[in-house]
Amino acid sequence: MKATTLKEIAETLGISITTVSKALKNYADVSPKTKNAVIALAEQLQYTPNSFAVNLRTKESKTIGLIIPEVVHHFFSSVINGIIDQAEKNGYLVIILQSNESIALEKKQVALLINKRVDGILISLSNESNNDLHLKEILQKGIPLVQFDKISKLIHSSKVIIDDQKAAAEAVQHLIDIGCKKIVHIRGPINPQNAIDRFLGYKKTLEKNGILYDPSLVYTCQQVSFEEGFEFAKKITTNHPDVDGVFAITDLVAVGVLAYCNENGVKIPQQIAVIGFSNWFMSQVMTPKLSTIDQPGREMGEVAFNLLLDEINVNKEGGTFEPKTVTLKTNLIARASTRK
Amino acid sequence: MKATTLKEIAETLGISITTVSKALKNYADVSPKTKNAVIALAEQLQYTPNSFAVNLRTKESKTIGLIIPEVVHHFFSSVINGIIDQAEKNGYLVIILQSNESIALEKKQVALLINKRVDGILISLSNESNNDLHLKEILQKGIPLVQFDKISKLIHSSKVIIDDQKAAAEAVQHLIDIGCKKIVHIRGPINPQNAIDRFLGYKKTLEKNGILYDPSLVYTCQQVSFEEGFEFAKKITTNHPDVDGVFAITDLVAVGVLAYCNENGVKIPQQIAVIGFSNWFMSQVMTPKLSTIDQPGREMGEVAFNLLLDEINVNKEGGTFEPKTVTLKTNLIARASTRK
Numbered sequence: 001m002k003a004t005t006l007k008e009i010a011e012t013l014g015i016s017i018t019t020v021s022k023a024l025k026n027y028a029d030v031s032p033k034t035k036n037a038v039i040a041l042a043e044q045l046q047y048t049p050n051s052f053a054v055n056l057r058t059k060e061s062k063t064i065g066l067i068i069p070e071v072v073h074h075f076f077s078s079v080i081n082g083i084i085d086q087a088e089k090n091g092y093l094v095i096i097l098q099s100n101e102s103i104a105l106e107k108k109q110v111a112l113l114i115n116k117r118v119d120g121i122l123i124s125l126s127n128e129s130n131n132d133l134h135l136k137e138i139l140q141k142g143i144p145l146v147q148f149d150k151i152s153k154l155i156h157s158s159k160v161i162i163d164d165q166k167a168a169a170e171a172v173q174h175l176i177d178i179g180c181k182k183i184v185h186i187r188g189p190i191n192p193q194n195a196i197d198r199f200l201g202y203k204k205t206l207e208k209n210g211i212l213y214d215p216s217l218v219y220t221c222q223q224v225s226f227e228e229g230f231e232f233a234k235k236i237t238t239n240h241p242d243v244d245g246v247f248a249i250t251d252l253v254a255v256g257v258l259a260y261c262n263e264n265g266v267k268i269p270q271q272i273a274v275i276g277f278s279n280w281f282m283s284q285v286m287t288p289k290l291s292t293i294d295q296p297g298r299e300m301g302e303v304a305f306n307l308l309l310d311e312i313n314v315n316k317e318g319g320t321f322e323p324k325t326v327t328l329k330t331n332l333i334a335r336a337s338t339r340k
Numbered sequence: 341m342k343a344t345t346l347k348e349i350a351e352t353l354g355i356s357i358t359t360v361s362k363a364l365k366n367y368a369d370v371s372p373k374t375k376n377a378v379i380a381l382a383e384q385l386q387y388t389p390n391s392f393a394v395n396l397r398t399k400e401s402k403t404i405g406l407i408i409p410e411v412v413h414h415f416f417s418s419v420i421n422g423i424i425d426q427a428e429k430n431g432y433l434v435i436i437l438q439s440n441e442s443i444a445l446e447k448k449q450v451a452l453l454i455n456k457r458v459d460g461i462l463i464s465l466s467n468e469s470n471n472d473l474h475l476k477e478i479l480q481k482g483i484p485l486v487q488f489d490k491i492s493k494l495i496h497s498s499k500v501i502i503d504d505q506k507a508a509a510e511a512v513q514h515l516i517d518i519g520c521k522k523i524v525h526i527r528g529p530i531n532p533q534n535a536i537d538r539f540l541g542y543k544k545t546l547e548k549n550g551i552l553y554d555p556s557l558v559y560t561c562q563q564v565s566f567e568e569g570f571e572f573a574k575k576i577t578t579n580h581p582d583v584d585g586v587f588a589i590t591d592l593v594a595v596g597v598l599a600y601c602n603e604n605g606v607k608i609p610q611q612i613a614v615i616g617f618s619n620w621f622m623s624q625v626m627t628p629k630l631s632t633i634d635q636p637g638r639e640m641g642e643v644a645f646n647l648l649l650d651e652i653n654v655n656k657e658g659g660t661f662e663p664k665t666v667t668l669k670t671n672l673i674a675r676a677s678t679r680k
Contacts (some may be wrong), residue, residue, distance in 0.1 A: 063456075077412045084411070084438050088445075095403070095433045098424050106427075116433060226625070238401065238476070259625050273520045285599050286568070287627035324605075 065113035080299020168201025180245030229256020251276035288336035354643020405453035504539035508541025520585030569596020591616035628676035
């Protein structure tokens with residue numbers, strides 16, 4: 001990369017590098033004539049200050065790191081959208097790393113970002129994450145940290161979450177209210193806190209309504225994919241022909257259920273009512289349109305960035321930042337897939 | 341941010357900073373005893389080398405910049421996926437900026453990345469981009485550049501594209517082959533090369549088949565959105581009730597057409613056959629399933645990163661890199677929306 005340096009400007013004008021540097025910073029001990037000559041040449045050569053050198057002086061990189069399980073994912077891409085828009089407005093750049101739901105990769109990426117001396121880190125944990133030593137290291141190094149969506153409760157950092165248990169309870173209560181008696185839950189993997197909480201919301205709501213919890217009606221995703229929804233729908237209709245409601249961990253899985261039912265003459269919602277979670281764009285264009293819980297992805301990204309910026313600024317002023325947990329509101333969206 | 345410095349290690353051991361630095365780099369003029377003491381303390385204090393200082397020495401940031409119109413977009417998120425996976429494998433970090441289809445923001449972001457001294461820049465132009473001074477500045481500064489998907493033909497950089505004209509011709513020929521006589525094109529905005537090329541592919545294919553080109557059958561999107569597809573479908577069926585085929589600039593717009601037709605009793609494909617472009621995930625779960633042109637997003641990201649890395653490496657070795665243009669293969673995917 002060829003870029004104009006202070007040295008070139010100094011050599012061209014026959015003055016010292018120090019004088020060039022002082023002239024560009026408008027120091028009083030450089031004559032106006034020299035200053036003007038330096039500025040004119042710097043403009044002509046399109047000189048831009050070396051940001052690494054600036055970083056060394058200010059100890060700020062004006063860059064934050066974001067570790068996210070998947071990019072090709074409607075919810076996470078909405079979160080990224082909120083984060084980079086907010087970062088842009090505040091003069092920060094965002095390095096994005098994708099853990100591909102792998103704890104090994106996630107740990108490596110945390111180390112990379114620490115080494116890069118980012119000003120702060122935003123993270124949503126991978127499904128494999130079952131320990132948090134790497135998050136502890138971030139805290140030990142005094143690097144501002146905000147967890148969002150898939151979090152570790154034990155780590156004392158700011159968090160942006162939704163009330164997964166409450167939102168899941170609302171989804172299941174909706175199925176019960178429209179008359180469902182035998183409700184399946186297609187849950188997420190074992191580790192993530194949000195999969196645990198949505199499962200608990202399901203179980204508690206059944207019990208609250210006097211419906212016996214039956215573990216054989218819970219199906220567990222490994223990939224949280226369309227294909228799993230499709231396959232589980234086949235198993236459900238074969239093994240439990242009297243199931244009349246399905247609550248899926250996320251819309252992508254629920255769409256797999258719809259696809260199987262549409263292709264195999266299982267009437268939705270008459271035979272089985274289906275509700276997803278997250279309000280992916282495609283939910284509203286499915287036939288029938290999919291009921292779901294709206295989860296504000298973009299807002300989650302914005303709030304997470306702003307919490308991180310608060311912490312960066314408090315640290316800069318030498319203060320002590322007290323981590324905050326922000327719980328965002330979710331909304332039940334009832335569409336044709338649960339309209340009996 | 342509190343991080344261990346060479347100075348702290350030097351002070352703790354009562355030796356000079358230079359000696360600490362040399363010990364960590366395993367220089368021969370430091371005694372094994374001192375080396376061991378420095379390494380042990382560095383490990384204990386979890387010392388990580390300051391990457392900015394390393395950058396100043398090597399003049400490499402091991403960071404590249406990516407400017408993309410939209411993140412919440414199935415095709416672009418697939419491209420991002422390919423780029424950051426490939427970057428990760430090669431030890432590079434990726435700063436992602438979103439132009440929101442604005443030329444003003446795109447120019448500002450190019451300036452930011454130049455100032456940040458990234459090792460290279462990957463860009464897909466915004467729909468508003470109608471000049472390329474900012475791209476010329478990247479080239480003038482000798483910063484490696486790869487354009488992908490939405491490109492400026494006049495800029496002498498590497499490019500990763502598809503043959504939009506040929507792919508569009510294939511889509512339109514498919515509609516003609518299944519018997520469509522009056523075919524609408526819902527095109528993209530005026531500036532982007534790919535929207536121009538898809539339109540030309542449509543026009544030329546009509547002419548090649550002896551069908552008169554009728555400008556009143558071309559509808560122009562501003563946002564390239566679901567809503568526009570929905571609205572245009574209403575106009576098309578009202579103003580041209582004898583239209584029997586629609587070729588849309590992208591699947592999102594085609595899905596808007598399907599939604600309007602489904603809600604208003606217009607039978608697809610019997611009354612109107614519909615084909616999109618890009619093979620978004622949701623196309624295969626629509627009712628009816630949407631025919632489309634598959635465009636390899638992930639592969640486009642991988643190839644773009646690898647071309648950039650080639651250029652970075654050639655420059656590092658002092659060679660002259662000759663920009664390459666890679667044209668990726670597309671495939672017609674015929675589904676129920678064009679199965680008469």
